[in-house]
Amino acid sequence: MGFVLKVMGFLGWALLSLIAIVPVVAARHRPWSHSKKVNISEEDLVTELAGQPKVEFSHYAGYVTVNEKHGRALFYWFYEASSHPEEKPLVLWLNGGPGCSSVGYGATQEIGPFTVDTDGSGLKLNPYSWNREANMLFLESPAGVGFSYSNTTTDYDTLGDSVTAKDTYIFLHKWFNKFPTYRHRSFYIAGESYAGKYVPELAELIYDMNKHPSLHINLKGFLLGNPETSDADDWRGMVDYAWSHAVISDETHKIIKESCNFDKGDPWSNDSCSQAVDELLNQYKEIDIYSLYTSVCTNSTSSNDGSMQVMYNSKSKMMPRIMGGYDPCLDDYAKTFYNRPDVQKALHVSDDLHLKNWSICNYKIFREWSESRPSIVPIYKKLIAAGLRIWVYSGDTDGRVPVLSTRYSLGALELPITRAWRPWYHQKQVGGWFQEYEGLTFATFRGAGHAVPTFKPSESLALFASFLAGESMPSER
Known part of the structure; x- marks a missing residue:
């Protein structure tokens, strides 16, 4: 309870009053139409993105200010599901580092609907985009990553796990005010690498704060790839x-x-x-x-x-x-693309940012990261007991957070096994192996590196669909 009270103090009366005065609109079915949107933040609609292929879904990009006094704002890119967005869950994706861009990696190298072309001149369609299964929200976090920024430079001196979780939590509530039809939608968090810490920490904060009805977020679980854990x-x-x-x-x-x-x-x-x-x-x-x-x-x-x-x-x-x-x-193609003035204009990037300033990772943030929990295992135990759906996957050719690291970390949970180690299949081939525990599923990807969806796009989409459905990976050819 002490932790919750501290967080409540951090959020302050401003956020609580903001949430209280903005009408809460439940998720609803709405007709799919490009000419008329319902309860959507039109000012953030992306309409003239350079080299974008024609698509049948809408996407939005822009800022949410998480600290008015300091002028601290986080940049997001949101893609509605490619079909029936009103029926599908909302998934927040976070990359790690700490200091690396979820837009540069997740959105346009891994699981978003577009990938950057080889000369940075435009975009190509990703046929295995995760927005086939969910509404996908990508966030550049914390401030100083990608297009996210603060007008108070001292903010960059205190970045760490707790600040990142709190700012992301505030972001979510304010984002729901921009997009109120998603406020009560089933919500999941996903990420990879150092997001192995970001995601459980954010999930824990949401779980604790959900004890206050006015702050409720419909969190169902989280999904992590090659995650730093312990x-x-x-x-x-x-x-x-x-x-x-x-x-x-x-x-x-x-x-x-x-x-x-x-x-x-x-x-x-x-x-x-x-x-x-x-x-x-x-x-x-x-x-x-x-x-x-x-x-x-x-x-x-x-x-x-x-x-x-x-x-x-x-x-x-x-x-x-x-x-x-x-x-x-x-990485080089992304740097070229996101530093183009016409691209930044289309994505509503702040005029206060200097052009040619976007980088896929901010290594100053990485080197000066002020706080990192040594182990997330206690959070796993807490959220497993709370009944959240938790899946972890691992590309087995990654040396940075290798499959052995994940197996050692998950072993510390000492969870009872409910379904023994066995292969899972995709298109009649072994995609990897998986094991199910009480409260957690662990899967490997055969022949995939650190950023699994980049190496195994079709297989990773299949795992994502199984995760959202709460179904086991296919164990027969």
């Missing part, structure tokens, strides 16, 4: 995975096992451990830590979402990846 188990899994996949030597693995105490949270606490861990990270600079068996982008100076800034300065032409047709230079 720092100690994440480190152990990363080390064991690197050794078992021949990235490090037996000797390096042995030194780490004997000299590192990851439970203390600092792998550089002694020289032997520090040198061995540095050796592991140095080996990963030679390949893509997020996808062990695919090529790196050889003409890029950008890095991916995560803990290491690996620079590729070669002038040779890009080598396309083999798995899933994935292009390792997607």
